[in-house]
Amino acid sequence: MTATMNPNPSRIQVRPATERDGRRDYISIRDYGFWYGQKQALEGISLDIPERQVVAFIGPSGCGKSTLLRNLNRMNDLVDGIRHVGDITIKGRSIYDPGLEVISLRRRVGMVFQKSNPFPKSIYENVVFALRVMGVRDRSILDEACETSLRKAALWDEVKDRLQDSALGLSGGQMQRLCIARAIANRPEILLMDEPCSALDPIATGKIEELIHELKEQFTIVIVTHSMQQAARVSDRTAFFYLGKQIEYDTTEKIFMNPSQAQTEAYISGRFG
Amino acid sequence: METSDKKPTETPAAESRFTVSPITLLADLWMGRLIRFGGLGVVLAVFGMLAFLVLQVFPLFVGARVEALPALTVPASAVAFGEDEYGELPYVVLADGTIHFQRGSDGAKVQEWSPALVGRTVTAVRSYPRAGLVFLGLSDGAVLEAKVSYRATFDAGGKRALQPIVTPLEPVQVGSPGLPCLGVWNAKGAQSRLLVVRQESAGRPKLSAVRITERKGLGGKARVTASAPFAVAPELSDLEQVLLPSTADSLLVVTGTGEVRAYSDDGVGMPLLQVFRPFADAADARISAAGLVFGHVSVVLVGQTGVHQVWSIYPQAQPDGRSLRRWGKIHDPEKLPGPAVGIFAAEGNKCYLVGAGGELQLRNMTTDTLRWQGPAPAGRVAQVAFAGNYDRFTALTVDGKLHRWKLEDHHPDSSWGAFFGKIWYEGATEPAYTWQSSSGSDEFEAKYSLVPLFYGTVKGTFYALLFALPIALTAAVYVSQFLRPEYRQIVKPVMEVMASLPSVVLGFLAGLWLAPLVDPHLVSLFCALGVLTPAALGAGFLWSALPQPWRRQVRPGMEFVWLLPFIALCCWLAWQAGPSIEAAFFTVKDTASGAPLADFREWWRQTTGMSYDSRNCLVVGFVMGFAVIPIIFTIAEDALSNVPQSLISGSLALGASRWQTVWSVVIPTAISGIVSAVMIGFGRAIGETMIVVMATGNTAVMEFNPFSGMRTLSANIAVELPEAAAGHTHFRALFLGACCLFLLTFVINTLAEVLRQRLRERYKVV
């Protein structure tokens, strides 16, 4: 089952939204605003992300997709002079809860970056990194986690004989899949992906999209993408942002077939952005 | 023209947009050449330096070059000889006491002198060529001394001619009257002169001596008093050889049974001090030849098979606990080809010539090395004399020949062993690594072991890095990973300014300010330093134990605002606690009054038995640490800051804490840069000179004791090169030290570079 690659970019294939059981407000963002110093990057965001679904964030460059994504596991904390209003809750608990350790939040909410960033270590050590920092010492647990995550990331067959080789010897697509394997090794509940395929060729992109389909069975996935086709292919729901504002959020089918906002329509059909 | 025809729109002006201006090309070419020239120049300069060092050092390791000069024929009855400083006008002493001067160039007889003796004959002759003294033992037991001197005269043409002068003194009665002298010896000690004669009565040897004291009178005229003759070694039943050290305070007798009997002057007579049999274990215990080497506290002994030993007098522990100067074996040089015909010492160094098995060997006693080897002259050698400046030696053989050799041996005392091995110097109680290049005395033997200097270098570097590495590296990690960027921008330039502090200034501070300051508060200082790390860790722990809302009050990267005062308080408390800790743990009995004394320094001396200097290694390590911290810090900080942010985010996103991120991602990624930083710091510490010169006592000791001083290779060069004579062994030994320093840093840097490359390969970032 290879991903269907559409040779004609103007025709968009839409995957029907499948409703699975699970909370509909698994991640809930309420009236969220965010500032980098004086600059407001997000304004009035409110959306619910259901459990075990794929949600795509789309929008023109600089509209705040990454900012919102990075706030979901508080990766923006290290930036100076940030400020927010509103709240984000995961399973009903605010991620800004003072009693919540940001480290445990990040263990729950994994992240895959736009540019693959494997550590200069062996493939094995990359995959088990999250487990090691959690204090897992048992070799058999590590070995097993390594294998299952690499299998899930569809990388196992390619690297199983060279686990101790440097991760930097992998191809770009393999590295990105390694980063995904690394992110799912400690079994987070939510996976954030910031343009995971932007640096990849169509084949690697296809593999990763296929992977997202499989991961959806276990994880809730939020993906930022610039490719309309990709959003349409992989996501159940899509949110469209423009200038830091949430313009429209609905099922992917609705957004691509029958958007309610003129701006959405214009962006999807490539008239601006 | 063709193209412009085909494409009329393309004007030549448009075409010229793409041509490169010749100036750009020329500049490119010349800059390329200049850069290549510069690069090659650096490589050449480094190799040139190395070549210069090697060239300076090389002569230390070449042996002696000896060239035989034509022999002079002298009267066959010659038994002793002497010569002037340049060997222009040598003389031989004939068996009848006649002194016979011959020109060195052609052997022509120039002059002759005969003693005026009434009714007596000459029965023994001894010549001391360096002093120009000839002693004639007479048939009635008296000794006639004659002094040979030369006067240079210039004839009308300005040609220099030597005029020998022989000045005889009044004969002195040394031996028993009526018995002929069979041997005569003379030695001039510090207080008095000793004249010894050998006679024989009823088949038994008989040694008698006279002590002659010379006092300068008020009028400038010397008043000479001779003591009454006294017998030496009356118990002797046989005698092979008498050795009279030039110190005139002792006498060695070699007997026919292989015994060496040492007698020592006690101011009245010469009682027996010690008897030893060097070859007691051999089948034939007899001694074939014995000779004192220059300095006259060591004797070279050769057995019948060519086995070879050196004995020297040095303090030895006695069974009753006292330490007395006794003779003991200090060297076992390699075996000679056969029994020796004689041992003849050089003047001014520890070399000696030994004839054995038909060849001559020039050996160095201290370093046990063979410096030259050549055929021995045909006739039996009666006497050998070295020129005062060690560039010639002459041997008289009993067949009436004066053999002469030209000698080129600029560094007789040097050898690999002398520089790098343990050497048993005469007078020392055991073999040791010693550096001692100068002293007041002429007979002093310079000791050039580089090992203590190596040791000092390593020790200084070790203590400096022990102090600097933890501070510099943790500071680099903190500043690059945890401190807020605003403060980072202040800290970095400040550290860089610190790096440019001249080390003379640091050395000055260390020696004149820090050492006296630290000295009385040593325990307090240790307490404060010891508390530093636990306090920092404790502060971190307390911080992490604080509830989140409190911690939120402090922005990340600003934690130091409250950590610092906490750590400072802990250190201050520890410093204050110092004196009571000293009183509780480091109390010793005052050696003078017996009262209890709370003093760490005294405690250290008494419990460890090691020394305590106030200008010690710790002070040097501390200040040298200060010199290297900024360098290590700056480079390590750069390496750590250059770790891509994407890796750090990646690690944090996987749920690693900041410290876990630093430890398992940032440091491994930056490790090659950190290794470079450490190496550069190491290089600076190992070559550091001024701080060591100024802040230590510069004693070349070999103990790892942190409270003693040291002398490093570089400090040694700085201190001694100005006073070393160019081309002298000392001078070249200093260059050898420089060479070693060069090699040491070269080897260590190469190893580090290899390590760095491997780490870089392993942790390279795409």
Ligand SMILES: Nc1ncnc2c1ncn2[C@@H]1O[C@H](COP(=O)(O)OP(=O)(O)OP(=O)(O)O)[C@@H](O)[C@H]1O
């Ligand atoms: N660390 C930061 N400091 C200050 N401003 C920032 C920072 N990161 C992002 N911004 C600003 O916030 C806005 C949103 O940026 P963001 O990266 O979220 O955009 P994006 O939608 O992900 O764009 P792209 O599709 O190009 O990745 C931009 O205007 C950007 O300039």
Ligand SMILES: [Mg+2]
């Ligand atoms: Mg982005």
